[in-house]
Amino acid sequence: MHDGDQGAEPVSRRKDARRNKANLLDAAAAVFVVQGVDAPVREIAARAGVGVGTIYRHFPTRADLIVAVYRHQVDACAEAGPRLLAEGPSPHTALERWIDLFVDFLVTKHGLAAVLQPDAGFDTLHAYFLDRLVPVCGQLLDAAAGAGEIRADIEPYALMRGVGNLCIGADSDPRYDARRLAALLVAGLRHAA
Amino acid sequence: MHDGDQGAEPVSRRKDARRNKANLLDAAAAVFVVQGVDAPVREIAARAGVGVGTIYRHFPTRADLIVAVYRHQVDACAEAGPRLLAEGPSPHTALERWIDLFVDFLVTKHGLAAVLQPDAGFDTLHAYFLDRLVPVCGQLLDAAAGAGEIRADIEPYALMRGVGNLCIGADSDPRYDARRLAALLVAGLRHAA
Amino acid sequence: MHDGDQGAEPVSRRKDARRNKANLLDAAAAVFVVQGVDAPVREIAARAGVGVGTIYRHFPTRADLIVAVYRHQVDACAEAGPRLLAEGPSPHTALERWIDLFVDFLVTKHGLAAVLQPDAGFDTLHAYFLDRLVPVCGQLLDAAAGAGEIRADIEPYALMRGVGNLCIGADSDPRYDARRLAALLVAGLRHAA
Amino acid sequence: MHDGDQGAEPVSRRKDARRNKANLLDAAAAVFVVQGVDAPVREIAARAGVGVGTIYRHFPTRADLIVAVYRHQVDACAEAGPRLLAEGPSPHTALERWIDLFVDFLVTKHGLAAVLQPDAGFDTLHAYFLDRLVPVCGQLLDAAAGAGEIRADIEPYALMRGVGNLCIGADSDPRYDARRLAALLVAGLRHAA
DNA sequence: CATGAATGAGAGTTCATTCAT
DNA sequence: GATGAATGAACTCTCATTCAT
Known part of the structure; x- marks a missing residue:
């Protein structure tokens, strides 16, 4: 580790x-x-x-330190994407589970989500997250879109940032459940009935 | 205080x-x-x-100042809730529109969303937002749930914070569209098909 | 003061x-x-x-502080120029005496001469010295040149810097007499016999 | 040491x-x-x-390093003294040329002049310069004084330090010509007409 | 002998907040 | 009531020098 x-x-x-x-x-x-x-x-x-x-x-740089500290976990998250996709049962399910993983990661690290913003002075960190996770997220989105499960007009970057934002301040507030909201966000990607 | x-x-x-x-x-x-x-x-x-x-x-307190500055707009937002409910074709539509209003408010005020967090040292601010908007949001949610349009298990507080979070850093990043993501979140409240 | x-x-x-x-x-x-x-x-x-x-x-800025501390003395030095010119038996004598004054000022202020350099990060200070003293020095030089006492091809700025440099580290070294050397420099301005 | x-x-x-x-x-x-x-x-x-x-x-010591780096050049400068004296045409001309050499050396070595000060924490360096060059300078001064060309009351140490000081910050300022000022200083040694 | 990791004093700078006037 | 000068904790970052390996 x-x-x-x-x-x-x-x-x-x-x-x-x-x-x-x-x-x-x-x-x-x-x-x-x-x-x-x-x-x-x-x-x-x-x-x-x-x-x-x-x-x-x-x-x-502080960002270098943060990256180093959390690197393995980011990597694990990145690697989980293809695996979840393979495991099925469906791309959308894989996406749900993967987002769950990501949320877990962010929420358990105090304040990490907040410094994921671009221009927060943590460029290295931001870049690393993007490099590692955006492609994975894109893969999952493409798969789900390809399977007709979700709309095709959402960019992985936007989704990642949305989920990241949802995780800000998620610890220490029992009335706020970031995982739940992230799940709703993903649910919102489904085609309207 | x-x-x-x-x-x-x-x-x-x-x-x-x-x-x-x-x-x-x-x-x-x-x-x-x-x-x-x-x-x-x-x-x-x-x-x-x-x-x-x-x-x-x-x-x-800085929060006192912020509250005072934005009070009218928060109030306007609060008052828009019942009106939209009365106007709209459906409670869910009203909810969508109202959330839009809220997002607009937050996004156009540089950095406001970020200080909405509890324990960010802006307690007055947080309290004011809660006092004014949570009931309205609750009303809209109840109506939509009562109409069978959305699931009934989401707390207004959680939704407000989720949307608030989505608005953090939404200015100054063209690849990130907070309004869009908030809409997805609301869409995610609909019953699964 | x-x-x-x-x-x-x-x-x-x-x-x-x-x-x-x-x-x-x-x-x-x-x-x-x-x-x-x-x-x-x-x-x-x-x-x-x-x-x-x-x-x-x-x-x-540190330079602002230094300027403030020594302002009156710089001003006094500047004002002495015309007076010495009026008093003196000759422009060259006035120049000698004025340079003496300047040297005294610099030498008695520990380390002041060293920060007179341009690009030493003391721009305000440098600028102030230039603004105040270069014109005075120029006046004296012109007078002496006009009287045929000295060569006409020396710039006041160059002379000031030279004298300033001569004063660096002049305290605390009994074998080094900045005033003397400055006087030699001024003597060197005379036409060769 | x-x-x-x-x-x-x-x-x-x-x-x-x-x-x-x-x-x-x-x-x-x-x-x-x-x-x-x-x-x-x-x-x-x-x-x-x-x-x-x-x-x-x-x-x-840093001074040890500087000495080592520039040793050959200092030595060359030292050795040039007697040679210039022999070449003539006059001791004073030799002195002028030798000072020129010294100035060239200092000016082309970025920042070297500044650390020649005693008590600047470069004792070895200072000592080395003194050991090598002061005697040579003394020889030239004596010769010129003996020939009646210059006044006899200037110490070689003082002259060296004066010239050294004149060279401080001489690079990077086109309005300041150290060689010129050093020449004036030497000119100032001549007997008054 | 060489290495370069570790040390930590020290300097600059910012800003929320208090309180004398 | 209003003012804004004063405070000083807090933080970042640099680099000469030492010493374990």
Whole structure:
């Protein structure tokens, strides 16, 4: 879960460095849960028992850190798309389930949804989400549209952002159930009877 | 708390005080349009030609100010509910139109949607929206449900927040159409075919 | 000595504010003497017994602060030019004496000379010096050239910068006498025998 | 102090070590040209393809590094003194030419002049310049004074520092010609007519 | 010997909020 | 009542220097 290195990046030769990176990711994850992804850099550094410089070395941008922390989960979500499609019973069902997964991910990460906005200063993060998930979402939408289950005029990007938005502030408010609303949104894609 | 200029507040007997308040509201509205509702207090004070202290006197909380600025529009939105219900061909249509109104309101006010969250430190604002709009929304939902057009298991509060969330960041991103997504959400309320 | 307000700026109505600005200038002057004009903002604030914000309010830029602190002395130097010209036995003598004045000013202000450079991030300061002193220097040079005492091909700006440079680090080194060197520079302007 | 690679230092017996050092000097020279002699250590290390630790090993102090980089040129300058004196036509002409050489050296090395100050934290550098050049300058001054061309009361150290100062910030400002001013300074040494 | 990860002091800057006048 | 000066916590980011590997 915690290497966080993208692609073929040379893994550090130093044991402590590697441990540190893992440390960092753990600490950041922990702090993010409590304080949200806007938590002060120092907080995370303190929690990880490292200096702030170390964080900046590994993750020049806050977005880089967030991406690293949640990367595996985003990837898992991306990979789930084709699988759900294969499992059936229908593309629309697959879409429903996949959106559920996405919502779960966002809601359990305190404040993550809020920084998914473009121009919120988290470009790397935004880009990563888009790169990974929009194609998958598009695939699911195409399949469902191709099967005649849903209307064909919705862009995956728009849907992702809509669902993302629905997840903002979804923790900590028992009267608000983001998963439910996301499901309604997906239901709304069906052709009118 | 802090009276918030809500309900039957004794209007100031002094002319200049009233003028000042109006000034303030105009200025705030103008600044909100450009900078969003998070604009620095000083900006608004400067625009109104008053000191920051004056703002704090009239509106102890930023939420109080926002409420005051948009009160008329919220009220108009609230009042539109029954009227649309009376007019429309059907309750569901009325609901669609009303949601449209609400979305328009939120989207045209830069950043307003984002501060509708509970626990965002804008409690007065949140409370006001709830007080005014949730009952109206509930009325529309009940009517539509009573007419057998939609499912009966959605709470007005949840729907309002969902729509509100969908409007976050809706300006400034041409690929994202909040009104469209809100419409899908409402469509999703219909009974499955 | 210490109002530091340029032109017809409305002097603060509040007593404490005025006192504060004076305070600030005194404190800054004191700190500048010890630490040089690059002293940390916090240092100055502490010395003045105010918060850092107060400094930023009054002097958005460090250069603004420096200008304010030394303004009277620059002005005095500027005003001395014509007077010396009127007094002196000859324009060249006036020039010598004036340069002396300038050198004294720079040398007694720890580190001031160094930030006179263009592109050192002290544009306001640089501009102020130029605006005030270059014309005066030009007047003296012209007079001396007109009297046939010196060569006519030296720009006042170049001379000012040269003298300014000569003053860098002139305090704290007993083996280096900036005044002397500046005098040599001026002597070098004379026509070769 | 720290040996600084000065004088008769035992040249490393190991080929790779020597190559490394040469590497370092090349890299530092290249970086100095672009970023000036205050360039971040990391920059130089990266350019040389070594770790920062290696730099610190070879050159404990930044001044040590600068000295090493420019040593040959300083030496060349030192050696030029006697030669120019021998070439004639007069000691004062030799002095002029030699100062020209020195100015050229300083000006073409971005930011070098500024760190020549004593107490700028570049003691090694300052010492090296003094050791090498002050005697040469003294020789030229003595010769010119002996020939009755110039006044006899100027210390070589003072002259060197003056010229050095004149060179500060001389690149990047077309209105300022350090060589010219240095020439004026030297001209000023002549006996008054 | 070389490496480069880690450190952490330190500087700048912003703005909500208070309170003397 | 109105004003706006003052406050200072809070945050980001940089880089010289050390030292484990």
